[in-house]
Amino acid sequence: xxxxxxxxxxxxxxxxxxxxxxxxxxxxxxxxxxxxxxxxxxxxxxxxxxxxxxxxxxxxxxxxxxxxxxxxxxxxxxxxxxxxxxxxxxxxxxxxxxxxxxxxxxxxxxxxxxxxxxxxxxxxxxxxxxxxxxxxxxxxxxxxxxxxxxxxxxxxxxxxxxxxxxxxxxxxxxxxxxxxxxxxxxxxxxxxxxxxxxxxxxxxxxxxxxxxxxxxxxxxxxxxxxxxxxxxxxxxxxxxxxxxxxxxxxxxxxxxxxxxxxxxxxxxxx
Numbered sequence: 001x002x003x004x005x006x007x008x009x010x011x012x013x014x015x016x017x018x019x020x021x022x023x024x025x026x027x028x029x030x031x032x033x034x035x036x037x038x039x040x041x042x043x044x045x046x047x048x049x050x051x052x053x054x055x056x057x058x059x060x061x062x063x064x065x066x067x068x069x070x071x072x073x074x075x076x077x078x079x080x081x082x083x084x085x086x087x088x089x090x091x092x093x094x095x096x097x098x099x100x101x102x103x104x105x106x107x108x109x110x111x112x113x114x115x116x117x118x119x120x121x122x123x124x125x126x127x128x129x130x131x132x133x134x135x136x137x138x139x140x141x142x143x144x145x146x147x148x149x150x151x152x153x154x155x156x157x158x159x160x161x162x163x164x165x166x167x168x169x170x171x172x173x174x175x176x177x178x179x180x181x182x183x184x185x186x187x188x189x190x191x192x193x194x195x196x197x198x199x200x201x202x203x204x205x206x207x208x209x210x211x212x213x214x215x216x217x218x219x220x221x222x223x224x225x226x227x228x229x230x231x232x233x234x235x236x237x238x239x240x241x242x243x244x245x246x247x248x249x250x251x252x253x254x255x256x257x258x259x260x261x262x263x264x265x266x267x268x269x270x
Contacts, residue, residue: 002074005211012203040165040193044200047161048154055153056146063143064150071211077218079225082113083246086229089117090239101233112136112223116230126234130227137223144216148209155205162197166190225249 024030053061085108092100098121105117115136119129169190177183225246232242 002072005071008207009203016199016203034188035192035195037189037192037196040162040189040196043165043168043193044158044161044196047164048157048200051157051161052150052153056150060146060150064147067144067147067212068151068208070215071208074215075219077215077222079222079250082222082225083229083243083250085113086226086233086246087239087243090229090233090237090242093233093236094239098234110226112140113226113230116226117233120230120234126231129234130231133223133227133230137220137227140223141216141220144212144219148212148216151205151209151212155201155209158200158205159194159197162194162200165193165197169193221249 020031020035021028024034056064089101089104092104101117102121105114105121108114108117112133116129116133119132124132167190169186169192173183173186173190228249229242229246232245237245
């Protein structure tokens with residue numbers, strides 16, 4: 001569970017509600033009457049979603065919905081653990097040969113590293129292995145970006161639909177100006193849709209799109225670590241050298257964490 005997302009939504013939502021309370025002198029009834037509008041809510045929610053369906057194929061919409069759960073339940077991305085696994089495989093290869101990782105590859109939970117190790121066992125040219133894995137990584141990133149683009153589209157469309165709702169309210173209000181006292185309340189109702197659009201954009205859609213983008217960057221970093229590690233194993237590099245090479249991908253704080261099994265393989269090619 002991503003505690004940061006939970007804290008963020010609670011904190012931002014709480015501050016929004018507190019602002020309403022302070023403005024309305026803690027009058028809950030006034031808040032409900034002033035800020036509640038079913039028609040405005042439906043317009044701001046359904047309008048951008050409908051536009052997203054027009055702009056994206058159904059497969060992308062399904063992927064975006066599925067990816068949204070990672071905002072609260074992030075994928076397991078641990079580059080340090082990946083480096084530990086790579087070092088363990090490198091030590092295994094030095095002791096028992098390249099074919100020894102065939103069984104280990106089958107036990108790996110990540111299909112990406114399974115594919116890479118399978119190519120190494122099949123003695124595929126290193127340059128071709130790199131090209132295949134980088135192509136796979138690019139398509140994974142492309143799928144991530146497609147899912148994120150749905151939320152970016154809704155983020156951009158929500159304020160516009162909010163403004164359309166405001167214009168609808170103003171047009172209806174301006175049809176009858178015989179009662180000047182009704183202008184103020186009518187203007188207030190008209191502005192609610194813009195308010196909803198701003199909330200949908202800045203409180204929901206933009207944070208979700210940003211979070212998905214950040215997770216995608218982290219996964220791409222992990223894939224780069226795996227590619228470099230797989231190619232290093234294929235090249236027969238010393239485990240100590242592989243460890244130092246892969247730790248270059250990590251932040252300085254993470255580099256100081258010792259990798260279990262790393263550095264135990266010293267040999268003649270140091």
